Every structure is written in structure tokens, then in C-alpha cells.
Amino acid sequence: xxxxxxxxxxxxxxxxxxxxxxxxxxxxxxxxxxxxxxxxxxxxxxxxxxxxxxxxxxxxxxxxxxxxxxxxxxxxxxxxxxxxxxxxxxxxxxxxxxxxxxxxxxxxxxxxxxxxxxxxxxxxxxxxxxxxxxxxxxxxxxxxxxxxxxxxxxxxxxxxxxxxxxxxxxxxxxxxxxxxxxxxxxxxxxxxxxxxxxxxxxxxxxxxxxxxxxxxxxxxxxxxxxxxxxxxxxxxxxxxxxxxxxxxxxxxxxxxxxxxxxxxxxxxxxxxxxxxxxxxxxxxxxxxxxxxxxxxxxxxxxxxxxxxxxxxxxxxxxxxxxxxxxxxxxxxxxxxxxxxxxxxxxxxxxxxxxxxxxxxxxxxxxxxxxxxxxxxxxxxxxxxxxxxxxxxxxxxxxxxxxxxxxxxxxxxxxxxxxxxxxxxxxxxxxxxxxxxxxxxxxxxxxxxxxxxxxxxxxxxxxxxxxxxxxxxxxxxxxxxxxxxxxxxxxxxxxxxxxxxxxxxxxxxxxxxxxxxxxxxxxxxxxxxxxxxxxxx
Numbered sequence: 001x002x003x004x005x006x007x008x009x010x011x012x013x014x015x016x017x018x019x020x021x022x023x024x025x026x027x028x029x030x031x032x033x034x035x036x037x038x039x040x041x042x043x044x045x046x047x048x049x050x051x052x053x054x055x056x057x058x059x060x061x062x063x064x065x066x067x068x069x070x071x072x073x074x075x076x077x078x079x080x081x082x083x084x085x086x087x088x089x090x091x092x093x094x095x096x097x098x099x100x101x102x103x104x105x106x107x108x109x110x111x112x113x114x115x116x117x118x119x120x121x122x123x124x125x126x127x128x129x130x131x132x133x134x135x136x137x138x139x140x141x142x143x144x145x146x147x148x149x150x151x152x153x154x155x156x157x158x159x160x161x162x163x164x165x166x167x168x169x170x171x172x173x174x175x176x177x178x179x180x181x182x183x184x185x186x187x188x189x190x191x192x193x194x195x196x197x198x199x200x201x202x203x204x205x206x207x208x209x210x211x212x213x214x215x216x217x218x219x220x221x222x223x224x225x226x227x228x229x230x231x232x233x234x235x236x237x238x239x240x241x242x243x244x245x246x247x248x249x250x251x252x253x254x255x256x257x258x259x260x261x262x263x264x265x266x267x268x269x270x271x272x273x274x275x276x277x278x279x280x281x282x283x284x285x286x287x288x289x290x291x292x293x294x295x296x297x298x299x300x301x302x303x304x305x306x307x308x309x310x311x312x313x314x315x316x317x318x319x320x321x322x323x324x325x326x327x328x329x330x331x332x333x334x335x336x337x338x339x340x341x342x343x344x345x346x347x348x349x350x351x352x353x354x355x356x357x358x359x360x361x362x363x364x365x366x367x368x369x370x371x372x373x374x375x376x377x378x379x380x381x382x383x384x385x386x387x388x389x390x391x392x393x394x395x396x397x398x399x400x401x402x403x404x405x406x407x408x409x410x411x412x413x414x415x416x417x418x419x420x421x422x423x424x425x426x427x428x429x430x431x432x433x434x435x436x437x438x439x440x441x442x443x444x445x446x447x448x449x450x451x452x453x454x455x456x457x458x459x460x461x462x463x464x465x466x467x468x469x470x471x472x473x474x475x476x477x478x479x480x481x482x483x484x485x486x487x488x489x490x491x492x493x494x495x496x497x498x499x500x501x502x503x504x505x506x507x508x509x510x511x512x513x514x515x516x517x518x519x520x521x522x523x524x525x526x527x528x529x530x531x532x533x534x535x536x
Contacts, residue, residue, distance in 0.1 A: 042135050055118060235282045250306075296319045416459035418486075441513070
């Protein structure tokens with residue numbers, strides 16, 4: 001009996017302890033969380049569209065959960081996908097540092113398929129509920145205007161784009177090359193585009209900077225340090241110099257160019273003769289003997305005929321040291337195609353090819369079947385314009401314009417010459433002028449209205465570079481006419497960020513000496529060059 005009393009006593013003590021213990025804890029029923037309204041697939045255009053998710057989160061105990069509910073945390077992350085739901089490297093990127101319920105962020109990713117992960121965490125219990133979705137990022141680089149810019153005080157090179165997704169959808173995309181491998185570089189120099197049809201479609205695109213010229217993948221625009229032109233297009237990479245100008249001499253063949261020519265920031269020129277078996281650039285050609293050390297520096301311009309199906313086999317350079325025009329000419333002697341030669345003055349010449357003046361600017365056009373315009377300045381600061389025709393095999397002196405009735409022409413550093421009319425456009429500050437070379441009359445372009453804090457950074461006509469008209473025969477007349485529109489790049493120096501750049505498109509009226517604005521896009525950095533990325 002004594003043993004029974006002991007057992008009964010222990011049982012009572014145990015029950016009391018249980019009742020006491022229950023009072024020391026706060027028990028909660030665990031809520032079941034459901035996530036709705038998350039799409040299975042989101043399709044976006046990289047660096048243009050936004051990834052937007054507006055999920056509905058419901059708790060079985062509290063009902064719908066909003067952003068203001070402090071008991072929950074929200075997160076979004078993204079990683080590349082490799083079939084099924086497998087991710088490649090578990091290198092998740094936080095899409096939503098702010099931790100908000102809804103997601104609205106720029107799709108700043110290269111073209112690929114990604115998996116998105118949305119998670120809701122109950123901070124009281126630590127229990128997390130998640131949902132996944134696919135993100136398909138397409139490329140904004142397929143077709144459109146490539147816009148090379150300088151950003152900020154350090155002139156960081158970036159490439160924006162006006163992407164032509166369809167005739168109905170044309171949208172800007174910004175800073176495309178940063179996630180695609182372009183090395184950090186300063187000083188935008190230009191874009192080179194060469195539609196090559198040799199062997200296989202292999203269009204060449206180069207971005208030229210003050211610290212290197214980089215080839216871009218024709219489809220994805222990916223690049224890296226190993227794609228610097230010195231490594232991919234030179235037999236021996238030039239040391240301490242960078243390509244800042246790249247030009248092609250058109251061929252009579254639809255396949256591609258006759259030759260590629262380039263100039264470096266050191267003033268050296270190089271030639272790659274394609275249909276002569278030239279696989280790469282070799283030694284500088286600014287010399288009188290192949291393989292000899294350079295004898296003078298050339299300006300960063302190359303004049304060629306821009307007529308289709310190349311009606312010329314020559315190129316024009318300018319010797320800055322001796323102040324004279326130099327010629328390159330295609331021939332059947334390899335040594336001759338690896339040197340430059342002074343252009344000889346013809347009888348009854350309009351001017352001397354040994355000008356004794358500084359070259360301010362040079363531009364190739366289709367006017368008069370391949371006229372190259374050169375702006376020159378004498379020791380007294382007076383400027384004139386020479387027109388040299390590059391058709392056939394000669395350097396024909398076609399025009400000389402002196403005593404121009406053009407206000408502030410001596411101050412201008414930005415120019416553009418039309419290929420259908422004898423028009424020169426030039427800019428000073430925020431003013432653009434049209435000068436009719438035929439009548440020696442200048443017209444202020446008041447339709448190009450820029451504010452007092454804006455300045456013109458580029459004037460250009462984007463002549464299409466496809467090898468033949470048949471390459472673009474599926475395009476509309478409106479599309480073909482756009483290569484003769486004046487493109488005006490400007491920058492607002494009072495912009496609070498680095499995106500004060502605008503690009504306007506202005507059809508030119510060849511009867512009334514005027515322009516009208518067709519379209520304008522904004523949000524760019526300081527525009528230095530624009531080239532249309534063509535598609536057949």
C-alpha cells in the first residue's frame with residue numbers, strides 16, 4: 001500500500017508541473033501561406049523592359065498579406081536556368097533589395113532564360129514559402145541604332161541603343177555592353193560596322209575607345225579583353241596604340257569589302273586587303289616602303305566612295321606632319337597596297353594636294369557618286385572645304401569652297417555632309433546651321449530647338465552599309481529614306497544624372513533648305529557616334 005501512495009503522489013506532482021509549464025509558453029497555430037498571381041513565364045527585352053510581379057499572398061490565419069505587414073519578409077532573386085528547374089551555378093542575384101511585396105525592376109540581363117524565385121518568410125516562425133517562375137530575356141541588339149556614349153566626368157564608354165523590335169515597337173535600351181563583357185574604358189571614339197558575306201554571314205562590329213577597340217559578337221554583342229582588335233585582326237598587335245577609325249573600301253562583289261583600313265591614336269594606318277588573301281593587318285602603311293618604320297602621322301579619318309557596289313578602289317588619308325593628302329590604291333602588287341603615296345596634283349588643279357593646312361574634318365558621302373569632303377584651316381584660322389571624288393580609280397578634284405558666308409564656321413568642331421544635296425551642317429554650342437555649298441548661303445536650323453543648357457555633341461547621316469541594294473530590298477521606302485535624315489545628338493549639361501543625352505531625327509528638305517523633326521529619343525549619356533545595326 002505504501003508503494004501505491006508513492007506512485008499516486010508522483011503522478012499528482014507531475015500533473016501540477018505540466019499545468020505550470022503550460023502557463024510559461026505562448027502557443028501559436030502555424031499559418032498556411034499560399035502564393036497566387038505569379039506568372040509561369042515573363043518575357044522581357046533586356047535593358048529595356050521591366051520585370052514586374054504583383055503576387056497575392058494569403059495567410060490561413062490573417063487573410064491577404066500586404067506590404068505593410070511587419071510580420072513577413074519578401075524577397076526576389078534570379079539565376080540562369082539550364083533545363084527544367086536546374087540552375088547553373090547557384091549564383092543568385094537579388095532582384096529586390098528594398099524587400100517589397102511587388103517587383104518592378106529593369107531587366108538588366110543578357111539574352112538568356114532565367115529562373116526567378118519569390119519567397120515569403122514569416123519572421124515569427126522562420127517558415128518560408130516560395131514560388132518560382134521563368135524569365136526569358138530577349139536581346140535588344142538585334143536591329144536598330146547603336147549609340148556610343150561617354151558617361152560622367154570620367155567619360156566612361158557605354159553603348160545605348162534604339163532597338164527596332166518591329167515597325168510598331170521602337171524603344172531605347174541603355175548601357176547594353178556593361179553586362180556583356182566590355183572592359184571599363186574611357187573616351188568613346190566611334191562604332192565600326194562592316195556587313196561581311198564572305199564564307200558565311202559574319203558582320204563585323206567594333207566599339208572603339210581611347211583604351212582599346214573591341215569586336216562584338218554579331219548576335220549577342222558579347223565581348224571581352226580577348227576580343228580587342230589587336231588580338232583578333234593584327235598579325236602583331238600594335239603596342240601602346242589603339243584603333244580609333246575603321247573603314248572599308250566597297251567591292252564590286254556582293255560578298256563584302258575590297259579592303260579594310262584603320263588608323264590608330266598614334267597616327268599609324270593599316271590595310272587589310274580581303275580579296276587578295278589578307279587575313280589580318282600587318283605593318284603600318286604610312287611609309288614609303290613596306291615594313292619600314294612609320295615616316296609621318298595620319299589624321300584619324302579615311303575617305304572612301306560610299307556608292308554601293310564599290311565604284312572606287314582608292315582611299316584618302318591626310319599626313320598631319322607634312323600637311324598633304326595621301327592615297328591608298330588597290331592593285332595587284334602586294335607591296336604597293338601596304339604603303340601610302342602622296343597624291344599628285346593634276347594639271348589645271350583647283351588646289352594643291354599638298355595643302356599646307358591643318359585638317360579639321362573629313363567625311364565620305366555618296367554625293368556625286370562618291371565625294372569626300374575635307375574641312376581645312378590655314379595658319380590664320382581661315383577655313384575652306386575641298387571636295388575630292390573617289391569614284392573609279394582616281395582622286396579627282398571636284399570642288400573648292402572658300403570665303404564661306406557661314407557664321408561661327410571657324411568655331412565649329414561638329415559637321416555632317418549630305419549625300420543627296422550640296423549641304424553642309426555644322427554646330428556651335430546649341431545652334432545647328434545648314435550651309436548650301438552651291439549658293440554660299442547659311443540657314444539657322446531653328447526647328448532644332450535646344451535649351452540654353454544643351455549642347456550638340458554629334459551630327460551625322462547614317463548611310464546604310466549593306467553590300468548591295470538587294471540586301472535591303474525588303475525594306476520600305478520610308479526605311480531607306482532614313483539614311484538621309486540628319487541625326488542630332490545633344491546633351492543637357494544641367495541633367496541631375498548622367499542621362500542628359502537626346503537623339504533627334506530630321507528629314508532634310510532639299511528645296512527649302514530646312515529640316516523637320518520626325519522623332520526624338522532621350523535618356524542617353526553624351527552621344528559621340530550612332531550607327532544603324534542593319535539586318536537583311
